[in-house]
Amino acid sequence: MSRETFRLTVNGASYEVTAPDRKTLGDALREDCGLTGTHLGCEHGVCGTCTVIVDGRPVRSCLMFARQAEGAQVRTVEGLAKGDTLHPLQQAFIDAHALQCGFCTPGFLMLIVGALEQDPDMTEEDLAHVLSSNLCRCTGYASIARAALAAYPRPAPAAE
Amino acid sequence: MNEAPRQGSSARPGAGERLFGRAVPRLEDAPLLTGRGRFVDDVQLPGLLAVAFVRSPFAHARIRAIDCEGARGMPGVAAILTADDLSPLLTSGVVAGAMPSAAIRHEVYRPVLARDEVAYAGEAVALVVAVTRHQAEDAAEAVLVDYEPLPAVADGRAALAPAAPAVHARLPDNLLATFDFHYGEVDAAFESAAHVVRAEFDLHRGGGHSMEGRGVVAAPDPLEDRLRVWSSTQTPHALKAALCTLLGRGEDDIFVSVPDLGGGFGPKLVTYPEEIAVAAVAAHLARPLKWIEDRQEHFLVSTQERDQHWRMEMALEADGRIAGISGALTYDIGAYTARGLNVPYASGMMLTLPYNVPSYRLDIAVALTNKAPATPVRGAGQPQATFVMERLLDLAAAELGLDRAEIRARNLVRAEQMPCRKPLKLRGGTDLVLDSGDYPATQSAALEQAGWAGFAARKDEARAEGRAIGLGLANYVEGTGRGPYETVTVRVTRQGRIRVSTGATAMGQGLQTAMMQIVADHLGADPANIDIHLGDTAEPYGFGGFNSRQTVVAGASADAAARAVRHKVLSVAAHKLGVEARALDIAGDLVVETGGGNRSLTLAEVAVAAQGIAGFRLPGIDTPGLQATERVVIDDMAYSNGCAVAEVEVDRATGGVRVTRLAFAHDCGVMVNPAMVEGQLMGGIALGLGNALFERMAYDEAGQPLTTTYADYLLVTSAEMPEVAVSHTESPTYLNALGVKGVGESGVIPMAAAIASAIDDALDDLGVRVLHAPISPQELRAAIRAAGGGAR
């Protein structure tokens, strides 16, 4: 199995990674970059726990090889807060009790941030659709939706 | 949307404000939100090696030989061990299950590694250690196991048939146990009944599916000759005890810690063969090892709940009062016992609880099958019992021409009956006593919220538009706070910080915050000054998380310990200041005068004084230090109750069911933190919705698992969640000083029953009856077609 050395740019910092080609981005972030905030819930692309932002788009880091992220800008949950100041979505999660065990939480944060940066005008309905792409076994989701809407208020749908 | 929590918001309270009972923000959140959580897979150690298991592809087979030679030479491989290699490292080859029972006829404990025979697909037969997980998995695939496939049986009732294949070749039959519940004059009740309704129910529940799988890290510490173990478990004390026994070590030689848990939901309360094997091999190799369960392994080998088949009848008086219930339950427990007969016991015991049932007989047969072992999943047999009871009541209502809510109102245990002794015993032999609550009022609250009274008109309107909507209800009682105790130690450190440690174990439900809220009000009410250490096995006596017990039993001990420490703090400070203790209070990290004076001492100063000075008397206390350990013993369980009313819309053409609204009225006694209570309910509701409509862990007839990815096994997403209106009532229990009851499983218990009731209602013109769960669109469409409805 070939092992290559390459660089990943994560949260603006550069990391040297030596890994076989088959190593996923999720594994490389956790093991080679020491960024264990990204979690792996299924490793087959369904749960979304592993979601990170690659070049502005939320992606499932278990479905992407680390090598494929060479040269890309990767953002993970560790990069959301600015120093001690939480990202508004992180604060909204606290206020809305939108996490329990917190295992799915980084994936939801990166999903929501990534999707709304990509499409800042999305409607509440679009946002609800986005939220259905990740799994959480603890919260029953309503609190996550509340947090997302608090951090990213959507204009009320036009009355018919 | 959910109703706003009843009390307060999550605004941060100022120091000194009362914390108990408020929706304060959680202590757990900040690290978890910033990527600084510490889950078991985040534990990194120098020289850490990875473990993968070789697992049986057959549900039943004899192992003729295992050839590891080729695999041993593969890149990165450090060791490969089979059961024979492991045997000198262990005092026993099996993990003895918790909860022995006299009713169990065969001893079928799980082997640490299977030696001669495998009894379910996924059972581990060898352990591979390598530098990376990739290498370990490659080598595991290269281990050659010569299996001789044996006939397998994968259905509980089939397993009990006379000519069934043996689940274990050495056993004469597959009947693990029989036992019963029996009280009152059942036969007489049926003889003289005005009405009798009968039905058979098939109830399936799948896995726990915490988003984090299981995992264990074991690291020998050569300096201290100790073994450190981190495991994603709900019960660190049980794991430590099993490790000490199986590795032949003393209690101080093994140290078990629980990192952040990415959810538990039941399966993590069991001690697993992998935890034993990894620890034993780490000690043997003198190298730290890590094994992290992947999702496929979670499907294959993490314990699950399982199929229950019920054949039941209910006798009624002419006015709709229940005269008796009788029947039989066949329970499929899988290939081994890991938690005794807990689940079928809970099902049988909980069936009648919300109602006055004068006579009851249930014969339970527990069958072995060639499937993964079954143990409690959130709800632990209670959802199935609730389904059976509530469906029988719906059938009875139809038979008698009564409203479904009315027949329940005539039978529910009433507030004036509380505390209500039932002629049933808890598994430890104590009487079952419902402690408090107003069940009829709770039902009324849910009906009101759901618009039960006006629903018939809405349903007619919808039907005129070609839409089939229905409303269904289910009452439940949840047994919570399983005793006997949990240990809590509270100490004021010399730095003036309040340190709380307990064997109670967090699974993600916010237990640190709850413990903080319970302790804080006695000791200065400043969350920032309190450190909570959970899952602590330095304390020898403890249990951990299951049965919605921790806020109840650990809460009671935390409250008592905090009161005792408060008394000591005030005594020492009073001595130092020369005042009466009752003229003092604790505010933040200060002890202050309350009656006019303005002197104060810091908690740090008081703590330093309390340790004493050589040659001097202790200052105002008899024992040194500001510390108290409490184990408040609570034998009886506290019973939470509630009522769910679900509204569904059924697509008659496809059999698709959408749950559109849910009213959930409940009573879990005094709430420590209403927002966290609501979080528990909502998570349970989502799981219950999955159990009603989606989650099926399918096996084929040969015991091959068919659903081992989230593409095949459907978890509820936000898209399926209905609007939920929760209403809380607080009937304090007298069983603990705080008046709290558990709520961790409440949400899940009534869901399948309420949804089935609503589907029946939506299809009442066809007479379709939902008597099993989960119900798939295909099954429902078939039922609609059979009843002569639905589009071609």
Ligand code: FES
């Ligand atoms: S871990 Fe990537 S989608 Fe589940």
Ligand code: FES
């Ligand atoms: S908070 Fe536990 S899985 Fe979402």
